[in-house]
Amino acid sequence: MDALMLGFTDALSPSAVLFVFLGVLLGYVIGVLPGLNRPAALAVAIPLSYYMGPVSAVGFLIGIAKASGAGGATTAILINVPGEPNAVATCIDGYPMARAGQGQKALKIALYSSVLGDIFGTVALIALAQPLAMLALHVGPVEMTGIMLISLTFIAALAEGSVFKSMAAGVGGILFATVGTDIETATPRLTFGQIELFDGVPLLAVTVGMLALSEMFIQIEELKKNSDQPQAVVNHEEDRRLRWGEFVRIAPTVGRSSVLGVLVGLLPGLGPTIASFASYALAKKIAGPDDKFGEGEPKGVAAAETADNAVVPASFIPLFALGIPGSVSAALLVGALTIHGVVPGPRMFETHARVVYGIYGAMLLASLLMLIVGRLGLVGFASLTRVPPTIIIPVVVALCIAGAYLESRSLFSVQLMVAFAVLGYVMHKRGYSRVTFLIGFIVGPLLELSLRQSIILLKGDVSSLLKYPVALALIVAAVGLFCLFVRASRKRS
Amino acid sequence: LAGRLSTAIEAGLILTLALLAIFWIIPAQTDGDGNGLRAADLPTACAVIIALLVLADSVLRFVDSPAPSIERGQAGSSRVVSGAILVCILAAVAVQFLGVAATSAIMIAALMILLGERSVLRVVLTTVTTTLVIASALRWIG
Numbered sequence: 001m002d003a004l005m006l007g008f009t010d011a012l013s014p015s016a017v018l019f020v021f022l023g024v025l026l027g028y029v030i031g032v033l034p035g036l037n038r039p040a041a042l043a044v045a046i047p048l049s050y051y052m053g054p055v056s057a058v059g060f061l062i063g064i065a066k067a068s069g070a071g072g073a074t075t076a077i078l079i080n081v082p083g084e085p086n087a088v089a090t091c092i093d094g095y096p097m098a099r100a101g102q103g104q105k106a107l108k109i110a111l112y113s114s115v116l117g118d119i120f121g122t123v124a125l126i127a128l129a130q131p132l133a134m135l136a137l138h139v140g141p142v143e144m145t146g147i148m149l150i151s152l153t154f155i156a157a158l159a160e161g162s163v164f165k166s167m168a169a170g171v172g173g174i175l176f177a178t179v180g181t182d183i184e185t186a187t188p189r190l191t192f193g194q195i196e197l198f199d200g201v202p203l204l205a206v207t208v209g210m211l212a213l214s215e216m217f218i219q220i221e222e223l224k225k226n227s228d229q230p231q232a233v234v235n236h237e238e239d240r241r242l243r244w245g246e247f248v249r250i251a252p253t254v255g256r257s258s259v260l261g262v263l264v265g266l267l268p269g270l271g272p273t274i275a276s277f278a279s280y281a282l283a284k285k286i287a288g289p290d291d292k293f294g295e296g297e298p299k300g301v302a303a304a305e306t307a308d309n310a311v312v313p314a315s316f317i318p319l320f321a322l323g324i325p326g327s328v329s330a331a332l333l334v335g336a337l338t339i340h341g342v343v344p345g346p347r348m349f350e351t352h353a354r355v356v357y358g359i360y361g362a363m364l365l366a367s368l369l370m371l372i373v374g375r376l377g378l379v380g381f382a383s384l385t386r387v388p389p390t391i392i393i394p395v396v397v398a399l400c401i402a403g404a405y406l407e408s409r410s411l412f413s414v415q416l417m418v419a420f421a422v423l424g425y426v427m428h429k430r431g432y433s434r435v436t437f438l439i440g441f442i443v444g445p446l447l448e449l450s451l452r453q454s455i456i457l458l459k460g461d462v463s464s465l466l467k468y469p470v471a472l473a474l475i476v477a478a479v480g481l482f483c484l485f486v487r488a489s490r491k492r493s
Numbered sequence: 494l495a496g497r498l499s500t501a502i503e504a505g506l507i508l509t510l511a512l513l514a515i516f517w518i519i520p521a522q523t524d525g526d527g528n529g530l531r532a533a534d535l536p537t538a539c540a541v542i543i544a545l546l547v548l549a550d551s552v553l554r555f556v557d558s559p560a561p562s563i564e565r566g567q568a569g570s571s572r573v574v575s576g577a578i579l580v581c582i583l584a585a586v587a588v589q590f591l592g593v594a595a596t597s598a599i600m601i602a603a604l605m606i607l608l609g610e611r612s613v614l615r616v617v618l619t620t621v622t623t624t625l626v627i628a629s630a631l632r633w634i635g
Contacts, residue, residue, distance in 0.1 A: 048630075164550035168507075168543045175539035182532040185525030189532050192522065213581065220577050220608065224570035391615065394604035395623050397577075398597040401584060402627045411589045418585040422578055430503055448535050455529035490557060 007357025010055045011365055019056040020362050023063020024369045028377060030064065031071020032384045033392055038068045039435070042332040043212040044396065046204060046339075047403035054340035054355050059362030061336050065329045066118055066366050069272065069309050070374055073110035075385050077301070078103055086272035086308045089280040093293065093300030100296050104378065108242045109298050110305045111374040113254050115367060117306035120258035121265060121313035122363045125320070128266075132321035133346035141453035142465070144322075146474030148447050151268040151324050152440065153478040157485035159433035167482070169432040173440025174447060176201055183445070184452065196412040203335045205404055205413050206441055209420025210434045211328070213400045216393050217425040223389050250302040253283050257306035264307065265314025268326035272311045279307030313363060319344050320356070323446060328435045331442050345446075497555060504551035511544035576607050594628040 010016060023045075030041040041064050049057035069086070076087040077094035090110065097106035139147070156166035179190045180200030191197040257279040264275040283303035284293045293300050315327035323345030325331035337344050342352045349356055374381075404417035424434045454471075458464040465472050515537055523533035584600045591599070601620045610616055 162550050162554075164546045164553070168546040168550070171539050171542045171546070175536055175543070178536045178539070182523075182525060184530075185532055187523075187525040187532060189524075190519070190522045190536060217574050217577060221570045221574050223608065224573050388610075390605055390608040390610040391619050393608060394601040395619060397581065397604060398601050398623050398627060401581075401588065401597060401600070402593050402630065405588070405593045406631075411585075414588050415585045418581050421581065425574070425578070448530070451535070452529040460529070490553065 003353035004357045007055075007354045007359075008361040010053075010354065010358035011059065011361025013055075015053070016056045016059055016358075016362060017365065019052055020059040020063045020365050021369050021373070023060035024067040024366055024373050025063075027064040027067025027069075028071040028373060028381055029384060031068035032074045032381045033387055037215065038065055038072075039328045039332065040212040040215045040396070041068055042329060043204075043207040043210075044399050044403055046207065046332060046335055047406040049336050050339055050406065054337070054342060054352075055358035055362055057336050057340060058333065058359045059366060061333060062359070062363055063366045063369065065312050066309065066363075067370050067373070069312060070111060070114035070118075070305070070370055071381060073114065073301075073305055074107060074381055077106045077110060078382055079385055086276045087304075088273075089276040089304035090301055090308075092280065092304075093295070093297045096294070096296035097298070097301065102296065105242050105246075106296075106298070106301050107378055107382070108375075109250065109301045111371070111378070112242075112247070113250070113257075113302040113305040114309040115371045115374070116254050117258045117261055117308070117310035118313065118370065119364070119367045121262055121310035122360075122367055124262040124265075124310075125313045125317055125363070126360050129317050129320040130349050132317065133349050136322050136346040139322075140457070140468075140471075141450045142457060142468045142471040143474065145447065145450040145454050146471040146478070147322060148324060148443055148450065150474050150478040150481065151318070151326070152436075152443065153481050153485075154268050155326075155439055156433065156436045157481060159436050161431040161433065163482070163485045163489050165431050166433040166436045169427060169434070170436040170440035172432075173437040173442075174444040176206070176437075177441045177444025178448065183449065194412070196408075196410060200445075201441075202408060202413050202416065203338070203442075205416040206420050207332055207335060207438060208400050208404050209417040210424040210438055211332075212403075213397060213417065213421035214424030214428060214434065216397050216400070217421065218428055219389060219393055223393070246298060250299050253299045253302045254306045256282065257303045258310045261307035261310025262314040265311040265326065266317055268318055268324060271315070271327050272308045275307040275311040276304040279303045320348065321346060325439055325442055328438065331435075331439050334442050500551050500554050504547055507547045508544050511540045511547075514540040515544075573607060577604060580604055580607065593631060594624055597627050598624040 011020075026045070027041070030038075042061055045061060045064055049060055052060060072087040073090050073094065075081045076090040077098050080091050080095040094106045094110065097103065152170050153167070156170045157163050159166040159169075177200070179197055181187070181191075181198050182189045188198055196202075260279050260282060261275045264271070264278065280300060280303050283299050284291075287293055287297075287299070291297050291299055311327070312329055315325075315330050316333065318324045318326040319330040319333065323343070325334055325344075334344055340355075342348060342355055400417065400421075401414055404414045405411070424437075427434055427437065465475075519533050519536045519540065523531075523536065525532045580600055580603050584596050587599070588596045598620050601623055602616055605616045605619060
């Protein structure tokens with residue numbers, strides 16, 4: 001109870017409140033600005049969090065993650081341009097609403113649904129993470145290896161494109177994670193004599209390079225392909241008010257989509273895009289005769305936005321309970337937590353209980369601030385859609401360089417980050433998932449440790465695996481899932 | 494044909510890199526026998542798995558899919574991306590001589606012009622503002 005009180009006190013300290021507020025504000029701006037997305041923004045913001053306390057740092061990043069999702073609805077509704085794939089479902093009914101003179105009403109529905117979905121996801125995280133972590137403490141290394149294998153298979157299989165390539169990207173991430181001093185023999189491994197690599201490849205160089213800088217290269221390509229910039233819909237005779245009756249009408253959709261978002265967030269790899277589309281599809285499937293999906297139906301906007309935002313906190317459940325990041329946002333959070341000496345996983349609740357409760361408090365605070373900032377800046381944020389990408393992209397590139405330098409004050413980090421950005425761009429062009437690579441890179445050390453412990457426990461005899469039926473079942477399921485996804489992807493192509 | 498050729502080149506390149514890693518880089522860059530796993534075991538296993546997955550993907554691609562068509566206008570955008578990558582690589586080198594703030598200033602201006610920004614006022618304002626923010630952040634952090 002002491003840890004709970006102290007944690008919530010930390011979350012409500014003036015500095016934490018300020019940083020969460022700044023995170024939410026920055027998240028909204030990033031969500032609205034064309035060409036910027038949640039992972040890129042988080043990757044650029046991590047170096048800034050170095051200089052904050054753990055609760056402020058994680059609160060700041062969570063503020064960005066939460067608000068960028070909600071902010072992304074602005075461009076989807078007003079200019080029919082989804083900033084991220086998960087906002088595509090919002091466009092379907094949001095843009096027709098804007099065209100019909102209900103742009104502000106659609107923005108309000110998106111905001112309230114986002115906040116409600118987010119609060120539901122955060123409450124689910126608080127309720128489920130600790131009990132699951134207690135269960136996870138009884139899981140041995142053999143079973144943990146099985147859990148990690150099945151999670152990686154899921155993440156790779158659900159990434160866009162070829163299952164083989166996504167899996168290869170994940171294994172590539174693990175390969176890069178083996179660089180550095182070997183945890184058991186303490187001898188340098190794959191360091192090429194570079195002292196800077198003795199502690200491993202810097203996490204920030206990988207995240208900023210792979211997610212932020214390479215994303216800017218992709219945006220430059222898109223910019224040159226589609227040089228016409230869409231204009232926001234302006235209608236002076238708008239129906240702006242969201243009436244209580246209308247809110248009551250969409251409330252059941254918000255409830256169902258929140259539950260669906262949490263369920264999707266619990267499973268590693270599914271993410272907000274699948275959640276928003278699945279939620280939209282569910283809402284459409286059970287639609288009444290008066291619901292006009294695809295023609296400006298408020299329930300459509302609510303369904304997509306609620307699930308999109310419920311996923312973010314829910315995807316932290318596998319991270320807090322098992323130490324396995326289920327999404328790219330969660331993977332980036334690992335970096336921020338590790339910097340502050342907090343290793344995500346079941347032991348976190350014993351060793352850093354105060355920080356965990358502080359993070360919970362900061363998450364709830366971020367939800368509240370999301371509502372306030374979003375409501376006050378509803379019109380102001382919309383005007384940001386006019387900032388041209390010729391300004392945004394160079395500024396973000398400069399921030400990437402400065403961010404990589406700030407991590408270790410080393411020019412080697414900057415050069416490595418640029419190298420990873422080029423690698424990320426090539427991977428994108430050739431259909432290799434950058435997200436799977438990053439998750440493989442983050443899970444790599446944990447997987448190697450579990451694998452080593454498992455081999456010692458099994459005495460190098462594979463048949464001893466029969467003594468661990470749960471682990472065996474998980475490994476068989478991972479192989480089965482892989483085959484199933486390969487078959488499905490071949491049928492699709 | 495272009496699609497199949499690029500698939501073959503990609504597979505060939507990755508397989509070559511994987512073989513180099515398995516037979517030369519990993520043995521030369523690892524040392525020590527651990528309990529359960531040797532230091533070289535996991536990197537070697539990763540390289541083998543990557544090679545097998547890429548090989549399987551290429552074989553299926555040859556069997557399954559027709560060659561993808563080349564998009565019109567892609568060459569132009571590739572030139573700009575290549576230019577941007579070059580600017581970043583030069584910046585990564587220049588940063589050790591000029592420092593982070595000065596390199597950022599030059600890089601922002603170069604990228605804005607490369608992306609087609611022709612308003613001098615915008616270029617100057619963006620460059621100066623961002624550089625000031627970065628320089629202040631570096632100074633504040635110490």
